[in-house]
Amino acid sequence: MVGHQMKPMKDQSKDLAVRVEDVSKTYGHIWKPTQVLHDITLHVPRGIIYGLLGPSGCGKTTLLRCIVGCLGINQGEIIVFGKCPGSRGHDVPGRSVGYMPQENALYKTFSISEMLYHFGRLHNMSRKDISERQQFLVDFLHLPSPTRKVSQLSGGQQRRVSLACALLQEPKLLILDEPTVGVDPLLREKIWDHLIKISQTYKTTIIITTHYIEEARKADRVGLMRSGRILAEDEPTNLLNKYNKTSLENVFLHLCYNDQSRIAEQSLTDSRDTIVSFSNPVNAITQSVLPPNILSSNIHQNKPNKKNHMFRAKQILSDHCVFPQIHKLFALIVKDLTIVKTNIGFLFFQFLIPVLQVSLFCLCIGRDPKHLSMALYNSEAINGYPTGNYSLELLNNINSEQIHFDSFNDFDKAIDSVQQGNYWGVATLQENFTQAVKNKLFGFQSDPATLNASSIHLYLDMTNQQIAFVMQSVILNGTELFLKEILSTSGIDPSIVNPPVIIEKPIYGDVSPKFLNFAAPGMMLSIIFFLAIGLTALMFVVEKKEGLLERSLIAGVTTIEIMFAHIIVKFFIQCIQVSLVMVFVHFIFEVEFKGSLFLAMTLIFLQGICGMSYGLLISSVCNQEIEVMEIALGSVFPILLSSGILWPVEGMPSAMHFISRFTPLTYAVEAIRCIASRGWTFAYYKVWFGFLITGAWTSGFFIIAAILFALRK
Ligand SMILES: Nc1ncnc2c1ncn2[C@@H]1O[C@H](COP(=O)(O)OP(=O)(O)OP(=O)(O)O)[C@@H](O)[C@H]1O
Numbered sequence: 001m002v003g004h005q006m007k008p009m010k011d012q013s014k015d016l017a018v019r020v021e022d023v024s025k026t027y028g029h030i031w032k033p034t035q036v037l038h039d040i041t042l043h044v045p046r047g048i049i050y051g052l053l054g055p056s057g058c059g060k061t062t063l064l065r066c067i068v069g070c071l072g073i074n075q076g077e078i079i080v081f082g083k084c085p086g087s088r089g090h091d092v093p094g095r096s097v098g099y100m101p102q103e104n105a106l107y108k109t110f111s112i113s114e115m116l117y118h119f120g121r122l123h124n125m126s127r128k129d130i131s132e133r134q135q136f137l138v139d140f141l142h143l144p145s146p147t148r149k150v151s152q153l154s155g156g157q158q159r160r161v162s163l164a165c166a167l168l169q170e171p172k173l174l175i176l177d178e179p180t181v182g183v184d185p186l187l188r189e190k191i192w193d194h195l196i197k198i199s200q201t202y203k204t205t206i207i208i209t210t211h212y213i214e215e216a217r218k219a220d221r222v223g224l225m226r227s228g229r230i231l232a233e234d235e236p237t238n239l240l241n242k243y244n245k246t247s248l249e250n251v252f253l254h255l256c257y258n259d260q261s262r263i264a265e266q267s268l269t270d271s272r273d274t275i276v277s278f279s280n281p282v283n284a285i286t287q288s289v290l291p292p293n294i295l296s297s298n299i300h301q302n303k304p305n306k307k308n309h310m311f312r313a314k315q316i317l318s319d320h321c322v323f324p325q326i327h328k329l330f331a332l333i334v335k336d337l338t339i340v341k342t343n344i345g346f347l348f349f350q351f352l353i354p355v356l357q358v359s360l361f362c363l364c365i366g367r368d369p370k371h372l373s374m375a376l377y378n379s380e381a382i383n384g385y386p387t388g389n390y391s392l393e394l395l396n397n398i399n400s401e402q403i404h405f406d407s408f409n410d411f412d413k414a415i416d417s418v419q420q421g422n423y424w425g426v427a428t429l430q431e432n433f434t435q436a437v438k439n440k441l442f443g444f445q446s447d448p449a450t451l452n453a454s455s456i457h458l459y460l461d462m463t464n465q466q467i468a469f470v471m472q473s474v475i476l477n478g479t480e481l482f483l484k485e486i487l488s489t490s491g492i493d494p495s496i497v498n499p500p501v502i503i504e505k506p507i508y509g510d511v512s513p514k515f516l517n518f519a520a521p522g523m524m525l526s527i528i529f530f531l532a533i534g535l536t537a538l539m540f541v542v543e544k545k546e547g548l549l550e551r552s553l554i555a556g557v558t559t560i561e562i563m564f565a566h567i568i569v570k571f572f573i574q575c576i577q578v579s580l581v582m583v584f585v586h587f588i589f590e591v592e593f594k595g596s597l598f599l600a601m602t603l604i605f606l607q608g609i610c611g612m613s614y615g616l617l618i619s620s621v622c623n624q625e626i627e628v629m630e631i632a633l634g635s636v637f638p639i640l641l642s643s644g645i646l647w648p649v650e651g652m653p654s655a656m657h658f659i660s661r662f663t664p665l666t667y668a669v670e671a672i673r674c675i676a677s678r679g680w681t682f683a684y685y686k687v688w689f690g691f692l693i694t695g696a697w698t699s700g701f702f703i704i705a706a707i708l709f710a711l712r713k
Contacts, residue, residue: 106150
């Protein structure tokens with residue numbers, strides 16, 4: 001391999017901007033790896049233009065992303081300006097590197113100026129410096145007015161804005177992935193002239209990939225890549241002379257032919273070796289079954305690579321133990337606010353959605369069913385009240401707003417109408433109802449016939465538990481009132497019909513508790529929690545997909561800084577959301593809050609932060625919006641149902657009751673209920689424990705997400 005032949009002496013390596021030694025990179029899982037880079041070795045001296053050439057899919061972008069510290073490597077070593085990229089205190093990733101990815105990686109709703117200011121602030125440039133550089137770059141790259149939105153630019157113009165972002169801070173190392181695609185030939189010429197000028201004047205090191213092999217003649221050095229390997233690395237003229245060709249295109253073709261023959265020869269030798277090594281079955285199976293790329297990756301994985309593992313572990317630690325830097329936080333906050341500003345409609349939507357959800361919940365859930373239709377077969381009325389009209393008195397005591405009776409003269413027809421689904425049940429009263437009631441109450445008769453005739457008989461459709469329960473309790477209440485009325489008109493103390501239970505003034509709550517008071521506080525928590533998940537996870541995944549997250553990370557931002565900025569911006573949005581939700585639930589729908597509103601709102605707010613951390617965790621494992629949606633939506637019902645928001649956890653089977661403790665909402669729901677209905681404060685265990693568990697879930701999600709972000713590099 002060329003790189004090996006050119007291994008620099010120790011003193012030379014100080015002059016190298018980038019040193020890549022025996023680097024291998026594998027994508028995919030450990031059980032299904034795909035090796036993309038094979039023992040790559042390349043050396044880029046300071047202040048030169050290095051052209052990395054090769055066909056699509058040969059691994060150029062992967063190599064560049066490894067050099068800027070955005071991707072971890074499986075084997076070998078990468079040194080940029082004397083240090084491993086990503087090591088503590090190093091400016092790569094950071095201000096020292098300007099990276100232009102293959103995709104444009106621009107915020108589409110931003111103007112050119114907003115885009116440049118964002119990167120300028122990330123690199124801690126002063127407003128004046130950014131303005132001056134903007135002026136120069138707009139002229140130099142023939143950009144339209146800086147106030148133009150990125151979304152209104154052509155593809156070529158967007159690429160030039162992307163190049164301007166990479167050039168902005170005048171970095172020591174410029175890494176440009178196909179910067180001249182779709183650029184006018186004259187401008188391409190001008191860009192190359194500028195690159196040559198900055199490499200010579202400011203000793204800027206430039207690594208550039210391009211599809212136009214011939215334009216790489218202007219590079220000081222080129223590396224020709226194929227299938228994840230470097231075929232040759234030298235100055236363009238040396239390569240032309242060495243292979244006696246007139247163009248780099250032909251040199252590359254020649255090297256590809258040689259490489260092809262070498263691979264064919266290699267596989268022939270391998271198959272001979274397979275026959276020879278039949279005496280060693282393990283070796284034979286390993287070499288013949290596994291494809292060459294996996295084989296070679298396994299070989300590398302078997303090599304001891306302690307240094308690399310140690311470095312990765314250190315890198316993860318150093319990345320996430322760094323205190324957020326103010327200028328980066330500021331840049332990210334301004335960026336997030338600009339996104340909000342450019343999409344004001346969406347901001348209103350964010351305020352409207354929780355209000356709408358909570359209002360619908362309060363309107364639709366927890367109220368008693370009304371206007372229930374029942375059939376009535378009142379034999380006493382049909383027969384002209386032969387014994388009086390107690391039946392009429394009884395019916396008058398049944399709440400007519402809740403139950404509406406339709407009279408039937410035929411019992412069978414009444415039953416049939418229930419069977420047809422027209423009524424929720426039939427109430428029947430016998431012909432001698434009044435007399436039987438009198439005999440029971442005043443004659444103290446308790447024979448079965450008297451008891452039967454003095455009762456209202458109900459034949460109910462019990463398929464709807466809530467409606468059946470309401471019908472029974474309304475009729476029971478009406479009957480009790482009716483009896484008390486008769487007794488008091490006869491001078492008897494009506495309390496004689498009370499059951500022998502006296503419910504004293506409740507210690508907490510009301511004599512007739514409302515379901516809404518039980519469910520609404522938990523619902524407020526869950527609405528804010530789930531909204532935060534969706535918005536955070538989607539934002540991160542969209543940024544990841546469009547290359548914006550990677551670009552920010554290469555500009556030296558850490559995931560912690562991105563998350564902090566997100567939380568700070570969302571803090572204000574969430575404060576408004578929580579306040580609106582509280583106004584609607586407490587003041588408009590009159591859900592009871594006996595304790596501190598501030599404490600309840602703080603807990604809801606913290607649940608929002610917990611939702612954001614969970615969203616961050618989802619985005620650390622997802623690459624597509626659809627995956628986010630599936631996980632976020634898939635989490636809603638399990639969390640909602642198992643956390644006791646809609647039904648007490650005490651009603652669950654014991655195994656489920658145990659599992660329910662492990663949702664991020666369960667203890668918080670318990671705590672907010674204690675605040676709302678019992679008026680408890682932090683002095684009570686259940687309240688502070690709810691806050692504590694919310695904090696623990698938030699930190700847990702956050703830490704796991706940060707580790708996954710780092711590991712998935
Ligand atoms: N995240 C990934 N997971 C799995 N495979 C990947 C991933 N990214 C790239 N690859 C694969 O790695 C190989 C090298 O891709 P890479 O983007 O580095 O090539 P490239 O030389 O830059 O190509 P192009 O010029 O078309 O961008 C390709 O086969 C690609 O399919």
